[in-house]
Amino acid sequence: MFDKEFRSGKYAKAVVKEITRLSKGKSVRIVHVCGTHEHTISHNGIRSILPSEIELIAGPGCPVCVCAASDIDMAIELARQGHIITTFGDMIRVPSTNSSLAKERTKGADVRIVYGPNDAVEIAKKNPDKQVVFIGVGFETTAPTMAIEISKTPPENFSLLTSLKIIPPAMEILVNIEGLNIDGFLTPGHVSAIIGTEAYTPLAKKHKIPCVAAGFEPLDVLEGVRMLLVQIEEGRSDSENEYTRVVRPDGNPIAKKILSEVFEIDDAPWRGLGNLPDSGMYLREKYSEFDARLRFEYPEFESVDILPGCRCHEVILGMVDPSDCSLYGKRCIPENPYGPCMVGHEGTCRIRYESQGL
Numbered sequence: 080m081f082d083k084e085f086r087s088g089k090y091a092k093a094v095v096k097e098i099t100r101l102s103k104g105k106s107v108r109i110v111h112v113c114g115t116h117e118h119t120i121s122h123n124g125i126r127s128i129l130p131s132e133i134e135l136i137a138g139p140g141c142p143v144c145v146c147a148a149s150d151i152d153m154a155i156e157l158a159r160q161g162h163i164i165t166t167f168g169d170m171i172r173v174p175s176t177n178s179s180l181a182k183e184r185t186k187g188a189d190v191r192i193v194y195g196p197n198d199a200v201e202i203a204k205k206n207p208d209k210q211v212v213f214i215g216v217g218f219e220t221t222a223p224t225m226a227i228e229i230s231k232t233p234p235e236n237f238s239l240l241t242s243l244k245i246i247p248p249a250m251e252i253l254v255n256i257e258g259l260n261i262d263g264f265l266t267p268g269h270v271s272a273i274i275g276t277e278a279y280t281p282l283a284k285k286h287k288i289p290c291v292a293a294g295f296e297p298l299d300v301l302e303g304v305r306m307l308l309v310q311i312e313e314g315r316s317d318s319e320n321e322y323t324r325v326v327r328p329d330g331n332p333i334a335k336k337i338l339s340e341v342f343e344i345d346d347a348p349w350r351g352l353g354n355l356p357d358s359g360m361y362l363r364e365k366y367s368e369f370d371a372r373l374r375f376e377y378p379e380f381e382s383v384d385i386l387p388g389c390r391c392h393e394v395i396l397g398m399v400d401p402s403d404c405s406l407y408g409k410r411c412i413p414e415n416p417y418g419p420c421m422v423g424h425e426g427t428c429r430i431r432y433e434s435q436g437l
Contacts, residue, residue, distance in 0.1 A: 103132070120135055155180060167193070167194075169423035210374075233369065245357070245360065264307075268293060275329045283317055291321050344358075
């Protein structure tokens with residue numbers, strides 16, 4: 080119902096005109112941390128209609144891309160042990176240290192694509208003699224669905240391998256990258272629907288960087304950019320909300336409550352960013368019986384996040400454009416990804432590749 084309203088060329092021209100007025104004489108670098116935002120920006124040519132002073136930079140907004148190789152290596156080891164591995168579709172093709180779940184499946188491993196943890200629970204019920212592991216990848220958006228399944232006490236043969244990440248700590252890292260010089264953040268609409276715009280206020284105030292939660296239609300993004308420029312012109316650093324039809328200041332209290340009940344926060348590894356303080360969600364001790372990290376034994380291995388020649392870590396951090404990588408569109412393509420950013424539909428490299436019609 081919103082497609083026509085939020086894709087109106089007439090209104091887009093009006094917003095761009097105002098953006099041009101506000102940005103005149105200023106060089107403004109805006110970072111988003113959402114793969115869907117990058118999809119909207121790239122596939123609708125938003126960068127091409129903005130004034131040259133405005134630079135839109137993609138940050139670590141793809142959960143598949145930032146999933147550490149060590150987590151995938153654990154899943155691969157469990158697959159080799161003969162357990163049933165369940166995961167979202169994009170995850171099976173993400174390259175890890177020496178393999179991927181897709182490659183393991185071709186060798187006979189039981190790796191199944193599911194739509195969510197509820198599907199994995201059903202598989203566990205139908206296979207009581209097998210251990211079923213769900214790879215819990217995602218941000219605050221997908222984590223509540225996993226929390227709900229765990230809280231309902233799934234079958235004893237079900238376990239969760241968590242690789243859940245929290246967005247604000249990653250934004251904190253971006254702010255401190257020398258040379259990135261961020262003037263404003265477009266905060267992710269999906270994540271903001273869960274945690275609310277208030278979650279970004281401490282960062283906005285501490286670093287004096289405006290934040291605006293934006294939706295995913297072209298006019299959402301343009302209006303988010305305009306709102307950031309207004310803050311910059313007025314000398315404000317607030318966490319504002321463009322996506323008012325979905326996002327609330329306090330987010331979704333019910334979702335936040337179940338997250339707090341099931342998960343605890345601790346340091347977590349991010350591919351490309353390293354180990355970030357208080358950036359991951361892990362099962363609380365109350366639910367430890369469903370924790371794949373505790374249930375199974377793993378051999379010692381040294382995981383490799385970034386393969387030789389790959390620049391995904393720099394793309395994730397917004398330091399380089401995908402086209403700056405010599406492998407992009409050559410050795411690394413969606414059909415045969417070399418780096419994680421070319422795998423998922425939220426990966427910056429894949430989005431740029433497909434939007435350019437390569």
